[in-house]
């Protein structure tokens with residue numbers, strides 16, 4: 442089988458590489474000629490464990506190619522996956538669909554009318570987008586033989602390949618049996634591992650993606666608020682999470698408290714679903730509250746640091762460990778660090794920081810930060826150490842050495858990486874989330 446993938450962002454590149462690993466012939470398209478050139482040389486624009494090897498292997502095998510020429514890429518394919526960005530539209534919080542619709546039109550103009558093609562929306566798109574894509578394509582080329590299908594992606598940055606290869610489920614939304622058969626063919630290897638396939642309508646599939654992300658965002662926000670309450674009443678949030686998570690109806694995952702969710706998906710998707718629900722006269726009050734609570738949380742985190750530093754950070758140095766929105770990525774989008782670091786600087790602190798993968802991107806977004814060559818260097822002479830991302834290498838830090846390097850032995854751990862007892866034994870004044878009095 443052959444497919445084209447439009448957009449070599451996170452979802453497009455990972456999906457393209459993984460489909461080629463399934464044995465599908467894949468051509469990835471992007472308007473950015475420099476990016477395509479780099480991809481052809483095997484240079485991966487994002488940090489994702491295992492992706493470089495997968496791309497190299499399948500490019501060598503001739504199953505994966507890259508081009509800027511959309512018309513050439515879609516020639517003779519069974520399906521075209523649209524995986525372009527859907528950022529938050531300035532001003533109103535809705536998803537900006539202009540890239541999706543422009544891609545749909547371009548695809549329409551390039552397709553061969555003699556060949557049946559499935560046009561698949563892989564990007565996260567609001568309910569109604571698939572129908573609009575079909576309308577645009579039909580208007581541009583009434584003679585085309587095509588169907589539209591929604592096939593949202595549920596992969597997480599940092600474990601994207603595993604998530605694609607061994608998903609909990611695949612959701613396929615279309616009204617057409619013919620399109621369903623093509624999609625089944627593409628995902629054939631997943632049938633071998635008995636992956637559940639949820640076959641549904643376009644609208645249901647589109648909404649399922651948003652419902653999944655907003656539910657997970659709500660789960661995190663719930664445990665974050667429970668963590669705050671734990672601190673007030675002297676309870677331990679990890680035990681609460683375990684105690685509720687072992688109930689199969691609740692589940693153990695996504696109950697880790699922290700500085701608030703970030704990233705390229707949850708903030709954007711919660712906001713977009715709130716807007717859609719308002720537009721359709723069925724407001725999602727729970728998700729409205731989730732958005733509000735999470736925004737406030739990220740902003741309030743700097744106050745914890747100020748409190749741990751004795752009420753002021755003016756003239757003090759804060760050593761930050763990790764700035765990306767989560768580990769195993771270089772992605773800075775909506776990272777809590779983008780709220781917390783500027784707030785500390787505004788309160789008069791000097792910030793030094795280290796991140797294993799995100800510093801290149803962060804340099805631009807966090808002006809005035811002194812970037813260090815490793816974790817220990819970031820903490821040297823600081824009045825407070827602050828953990829913002831739970832990279833594995835931070836778990837293994839020698840806390841006695843940390844205590845010696847710091848000018849004042851204050852450790853604020855917003856990801857609960859350390860054992861409070863061990864931190865205190867090392868001579869640190871340790872504060873974390875939801876388990877300290």
Ligand code: UGA
Pocket residue numbers: 565594595596597598599654657661694695696697698699700701702703704705706707766767
């Ligand atoms: C998220 C979803 O998990 C994926 O299923 C989905 O496909 C993806 O969005 C998307 O729509 O493309 P991702 O943004 O890569 O994936 O990251 P997550 O691992 O979900 O983490 C999101 C944020 O929640 C991070 O800031 C993380 O630190 C935070 N988080 C996560 C917590 O604070 N606690 C948790 O228990 C879990």
